[in-house]
Amino acid sequence: xxxxxxxxxxxxxxxxxxxxxxxxxxxxxxxxxxxxxxxxxxxxxxxxxxxxxxxxxxxxxxxxxxxxxxxxxxxxxxxxxxxxxxxxxxxxxxxxxxxxxxxxxxxxxxxxxxxxxxxxxxxxxxxxxxxxxxxxxxxxxxxxxxxxxxxxxxxxxxxxxxxxxxxxxxxxxxxxxxxxxxxxxxxxxxxxxxxxxxxxxxxxxxxxxxxxxxxxxxxxxxxxxxxxxxxxxxxxxxxxxxxxxxxxxxxxxxxxxxxxxxxxxxxxxxxxxxxxxxxxxxxxxxxxxxxxxxxxxxxxxxxxxxxxxxxxxxxxxxxxxxx
Numbered sequence: 001x002x003x004x005x006x007x008x009x010x011x012x013x014x015x016x017x018x019x020x021x022x023x024x025x026x027x028x029x030x031x032x033x034x035x036x037x038x039x040x041x042x043x044x045x046x047x048x049x050x051x052x053x054x055x056x057x058x059x060x061x062x063x064x065x066x067x068x069x070x071x072x073x074x075x076x077x078x079x080x081x082x083x084x085x086x087x088x089x090x091x092x093x094x095x096x097x098x099x100x101x102x103x104x105x106x107x108x109x110x111x112x113x114x115x116x117x118x119x120x121x122x123x124x125x126x127x128x129x130x131x132x133x134x135x136x137x138x139x140x141x142x143x144x145x146x147x148x149x150x151x152x153x154x155x156x157x158x159x160x161x162x163x164x165x166x167x168x169x170x171x172x173x174x175x176x177x178x179x180x181x182x183x184x185x186x187x188x189x190x191x192x193x194x195x196x197x198x199x200x201x202x203x204x205x206x207x208x209x210x211x212x213x214x215x216x217x218x219x220x221x222x223x224x225x226x227x228x229x230x231x232x233x234x235x236x237x238x239x240x241x242x243x244x245x246x247x248x249x250x251x252x253x254x255x256x257x258x259x260x261x262x263x264x265x266x267x268x269x270x271x272x273x274x275x276x277x278x279x280x281x282x283x284x285x286x287x288x289x290x291x292x293x294x295x296x297x298x299x300x301x302x303x304x305x306x307x308x309x310x311x312x313x314x315x316x317x318x319x320x321x322x323x
Contacts, residue, residue: 001045001087003028009086016167017142017212026079033058048089055080055092070097103270106241111228118226127218129187130202134219134232136180137161138239138257141212141232147201149188154181166258174256237268244268 006027010020034041034054044054055077062068062076074096081091107115112135119128134144143163151162159176166172176184200209210218216232223230236257243253244265254265271279 003031006083006086014168022075023079023082026076027083030058030076030080030083033061045087046089051084051089052092052094055094059094070099073097074099101267101270103241103268103272103275104237105234105272106238106268107228107230107234108274111226111230112238114226114228115222115230118228119222122222122225125183125187125190126202127222129183130215130218131222131235132183133161133176133180134235135239136177137174138236138243139163139174140167140236140258141215143258144232145200145202145210145212145215148199149201150199152184152201154185154188159184163258168260170258170260172255172258240265240268 003024007024010024013020015023034044037044037054037057040050040054040057043050045051058080059073059077062073063070068076077092077094077096084091115131115135119131122128130144133139139161143166146165147161147163151164153160153162154176159181161174161176163170163172163174196203196207198207198209202210202215204210204214219230219232219235240253240257243256244250245268250262250265250269253259253268254262257265259265
């Protein structure tokens with residue numbers, strides 16, 4: 001088979017654009033590996049049993065030879081299963097690796113403040129509006145770039161943004177808090193935006209809609225100025241984490257984020273790596289700052305024990321009591 005044929009199939013599939021790119025890249029890596037495996041390359045793409053053996057060996061190669069983490073191995077397994085379905089073999093019976101249940105990685109409050117201050121220092125109303133909107137709504141990157149001015153409803157007391165084509169083609173209405181309304185209003189008053197004929201909410205220097213790459217670049221520049229590692233995806237995780245940890249009902253959080261399953265939202269209530277580290281740090285016992293002192297070494301007998309004999313200890317204790 002040719003990778004170009006599979007890529008053409010992906011282009012017609014309902015997968016998100018980022019997922020299509022990732023599947024094509026991972027399947028390409030699998031095919032490159034397969035070409036160097038004489039025991040698999042002739043039958044793995046046509047025989048279900050041979051495919052099973054090839055998938056097991058490929059995952060072992062990723063895990064042992066390339067030292068890839070379980071999450072990466074599972075992502076490659078999903079891509080190879082998608083290829084298998086396209087070839088008419090059906091998905092592999094190989095089980096995905098069991099992952100430790102942990103909340104998605106999010107920014108803490110200090111890092112969020114650093115980002116907001118860095119965006120303010122940059123002096124770009126557009127960049128501030130992008131950052132604040134993503135932190136306040138948890139919108140996906142593609143949902144942000146697809147926003148039009150008509151999708152925004154702002155007033156002094158309330159505001160909403162309409163996602164017309166979210167993941168899976170779903171529509172949803174997301175409220176805007178006061179901070180997001182203020183940032184968006186500041187951007188809309190810019191003369192450059194008012195003179196633009198594009199319907200897009202966020203535009204670049206040429207007056208055209210910002211692409212996914214353009215918004216991602218804006219966020220990464222702000223993050224670099226703030227000294228924080230952040231991306232559009234981590235901002236979404238941060239918004240979800242803040243909502244859940246502030247006690248917002250999971251059903252409501254799922255609606256805001258556009259999750260198809262409540263189990264996806266429930267991940268944000270799981271402990272983080274930092275939670276585990278903090279919990280174990282509480283096991284530290286304060287035993288004093290002075291290390292125990294050893295008795296003087298008996299140099300008259302090399303290699304002998306340095307502790308006093310029981311008889312000597314008893315004699316010293318008796319002398320002390322006699323005083």
